Amino acid sequence: MECTYACRSSDHAIARRKFLAGMVGTAAGTMANGLGIFSRPAAAGMLAKDQKRVVVFYMHGGLSQLESWDPKPGTETGGPFRSIETSVPGIRISELLPEVARQMHHLCLVRGVNTSEDDHGKGQYLMQTGRRQSPAADYPALGAVCARTMSPEGSAIPGHIVLLPWGGGGRGSDAAYLGPRYSSVHLAEGKPPQYTDRPGQVSEAMDAARQDFRRQVNERFLRRRRTAVTEAYTYSYEQALGLMRKKDVFDVSKEPPRDFDRYGKTSFGRHCLMTRRLLEQGATFVQVWHANYDTHNENFNFHIEQLGEFDRAFAAFVADLHDRGMLDSTLIVVNSEFGRTPGINHLYGRDHWSHAWSVVLAGGKIQRGAAYGKTNARGTEVVDGQVSSAALFHTYLQAVGVDSTDSFDIEGREMPIADPAARAIQAVLA
Amino acid sequence: MGIPTGFDPGKAHIAAQWNVGTSMVCCRVEPKGRFVYCGVQGPTIHRIALADGKNVPLTGGHDSWVFALATTPNSGTLFSGGGDGRLVAWEVGGEAPRLLRKTEAHQGWIRALAASPDGRLVASGGNDRSVRIWETATGRRLHDLTGHEGQVYSLAFEPDGKTLLSGDLLGSLRRWDVATGREAGTFDAKALHHHDASQLVEFGGVRGLATSVDGSLIAAGGLHKASNPLGAVSEPLVLVFDSRNRKLVRTLTADGITSGVVWNLGFLADGSIVAASSGTSGGFLLFWKPGTDKSHHRLALPNPVRDLHIHPDGLRIATAHHDGYLRSIRLASGNG
Numbered sequence: 001m002e003c004t005y006a007c008r009s010s011d012h013a014i015a016r017r018k019f020l021a022g023m024v025g026t027a028a029g030t031m032a033n034g035l036g037i038f039s040r041p042a043a044a045g046m047l048a049k050d051q052k053r054v055v056v057f058y059m060h061g062g063l064s065q066l067e068s069w070d071p072k073p074g075t076e077t078g079g080p081f082r083s084i085e086t087s088v089p090g091i092r093i094s095e096l097l098p099e100v101a102r103q104m105h106h107l108c109l110v111r112g113v114n115t116s117e118d119d120h121g122k123g124q125y126l127m128q129t130g131r132r133q134s135p136a137a138d139y140p141a142l143g144a145v146c147a148r149t150m151s152p153e154g155s156a157i158p159g160h161i162v163l164l165p166w167g168g169g170g171r172g173s174d175a176a177y178l179g180p181r182y183s184s185v186h187l188a189e190g191k192p193p194q195y196t197d198r199p200g201q202v203s204e205a206m207d208a209a210r211q212d213f214r215r216q217v218n219e220r221f222l223r224r225r226r227t228a229v230t231e232a233y234t235y236s237y238e239q240a241l242g243l244m245r246k247k248d249v250f251d252v253s254k255e256p257p258r259d260f261d262r263y264g265k266t267s268f269g270r271h272c273l274m275t276r277r278l279l280e281q282g283a284t285f286v287q288v289w290h291a292n293y294d295t296h297n298e299n300f301n302f303h304i305e306q307l308g309e310f311d312r313a314f315a316a317f318v319a320d321l322h323d324r325g326m327l328d329s330t331l332i333v334v335n336s337e338f339g340r341t342p343g344i345n346h347l348y349g350r351d352h353w354s355h356a357w358s359v360v361l362a363g364g365k366i367q368r369g370a371a372y373g374k375t376n377a378r379g380t381e382v383v384d385g386q387v388s389s390a391a392l393f394h395t396y397l398q399a400v401g402v403d404s405t406d407s408f409d410i411e412g413r414e415m416p417i418a419d420p421a422a423r424a425i426q427a428v429l430a
Numbered sequence: 431m432g433i434p435t436g437f438d439p440g441k442a443h444i445a446a447q448w449n450v451g452t453s454m455v456c457c458r459v460e461p462k463g464r465f466v467y468c469g470v471q472g473p474t475i476h477r478i479a480l481a482d483g484k485n486v487p488l489t490g491g492h493d494s495w496v497f498a499l500a501t502t503p504n505s506g507t508l509f510s511g512g513g514d515g516r517l518v519a520w521e522v523g524g525e526a527p528r529l530l531r532k533t534e535a536h537q538g539w540i541r542a543l544a545a546s547p548d549g550r551l552v553a554s555g556g557n558d559r560s561v562r563i564w565e566t567a568t569g570r571r572l573h574d575l576t577g578h579e580g581q582v583y584s585l586a587f588e589p590d591g592k593t594l595l596s597g598d599l600l601g602s603l604r605r606w607d608v609a610t611g612r613e614a615g616t617f618d619a620k621a622l623h624h625h626d627a628s629q630l631v632e633f634g635g636v637r638g639l640a641t642s643v644d645g646s647l648i649a650a651g652g653l654h655k656a657s658n659p660l661g662a663v664s665e666p667l668v669l670v671f672d673s674r675n676r677k678l679v680r681t682l683t684a685d686g687i688t689s690g691v692v693w694n695l696g697f698l699a700d701g702s703i704v705a706a707s708s709g710t711s712g713g714f715l716l717f718w719k720p721g722t723d724k725s726h727h728r729l730a731l732p733n734p735v736r737d738l739h740i741h742p743d744g745l746r747i748a749t750a751h752h753d754g755y756l757r758s759i760r761l762a763s764g765n766g
Contacts, residue, residue, distance in 0.1 A: 061660070073493075074473070076452075080495040080513035080539070165630055267630075292629045297662035302631055304538075304557065304581075344453070344471065346734040346752040347662045347709070 052400035053330040056287040061294030064340035067303040069358035077342035088369040096307040099315035105369040108361045112373025112385040118352040123337030130393025144175035144182035146285040156242030158185040159284045163271040169194035190270040192250035249281040264312040272313040296349040331364035331399045342379040364399035390422030398424045433699045434744045436762035439717045442729040445760035448483040454750035456737040458499040463742045469496030491518035500543035511540025544585040555582030573611030586639040597636020622652035633659035638694035651692030666690040666707040684725040687711045699744040706738040
């Protein structure tokens, strides 16, 4: 099952094409890509002693900032919901998020986001890479950058995991020049990666023998022709085998039953619980999608529905990471491709709006219990603390100790990790 | 009520309109027919005089939009329900409306209100999935009617006042015994609900409820064919049930409207059904004659419509619009 947006824009088809075939298919993709990888292991080594993690909650379709982080109750644009107090005096959020409000002291609201991109596909690309989509260049998504710079060498758990509400299986083509080794592994519906069960007709001994044979042939070949492409090919197989051995990492049913109640018995609740489990088992980057916020029609009804799920699970997740001492080493991001219009249309809907919206950060070196940036009374413009997606991208990385002003060395060519024209938002970094 | 002189839905036209100033959400004509009360995208209720359009604001009752209104049969008390979960009673019998009482009635929005035919009770329903029955004179809560698994969207007392109907987002339509507060039967209105596995949303619901004058029929309005809920692609639908055996007897559709939802509906003096439909296809009043399943007439409205209420004279319909206008639709020639 694929998600459909409300507005049926053509960019969605492009986004869907990124959902490629399975693990072996990815190896084929490597051949076509042909870019260098493995060129800068130093960064990973730098963080190995104290592994950092990143979790992105991607509010697919465009979460309304007015129904969440930047409410404007009692105004023409404010909608029917009221704002409520949070655990931080002076910071109020929508009444649709009562559980999150109790965790506000862990969070930092960035209320001055202006990305000037109202298209789903381009907005998603912009928020995931920190760069505008262009035919001239492709850039790696945050997850790929995190996997490349932060994942422990030799980890059996993929460094870049995306939990989708539908579909699943396969990998994204979102690592650009970093190569498919860092592309996202897609999981859905609380299931482990595809094909992690050994076929019933293949015994363990048979499997070990055929893998040994593959390695022998491969090594002989690599003695004569060793390239980044062959390395990636080898890596794909070894990672798949590692995944098969670590399959339990993805088995969310092993979590305590009471936690399923706390997180809510929804697909999103299960994915949040799975994310907690993955992080505890050493995953570096997990992106959790929550759908669907593309509410051109009946925005308020659908936000009641969606945020009801989100509030419970997200609040439990933040509280658990704090209680388990993981928040200092884990960056949490809540973002979308854009926000939604302050104006309310005739369908009780809100349309796409990228000029004044909000992103939420927590953990790592992020300030706790803070709100940065401000929009005007009607929420139509940023009036203080305006930030771009590029600045956010720098901030994400610096919050987990990655020098975002550094570059990747891709076959001798320096590729800036983040947009060199932007800088991190120092005011939100502790 | 007999059929009024000149009654002819085929001649429906806008006879008058007044700009309330804010996008409207709901409207109710008081039983005496002098005033229309309007809920808007804001906390203020507007009382519009049909004679001259005079607008009297009712303020101080709510902290959110007003989603539901109901008046007692003597036109003496108005009840309003808001996104703040508050049930507010207003004394409206005199020249100047006066706030009587505020009750924190529901967790989350109140979506629907209905006053009993004898004026003794008012029912409220909302996002907390509960239906509550209150004594109008005192504000005392008499019953909590529990069982809905979706948000309660609509309410209607049946004409004898002994039973109450409630409809929810999931297409559950229930009948309640008012004296005991116990469920007294259900109707299958699931055709009005759509779970979208692609967009991962619940959509539709029983948006409007009405009973025929003699109580023999119950009409439930909403939508079907929801191929894109977030993009408002759905078609208007009305289900008509036999009140006695609770069986579906008619399914009313409107050809050619590919984006519409029935926000409310009612039975006209000749037994035909009128519904307010709105969507990207436009705003319409749709008319179905008794015994027919395809709308026989429709009035295209100049702006999306969000609610309707039939005037007690049977010749006029008040409609609430997104552009902030209250419109008076006359079902006869001339402007009355």
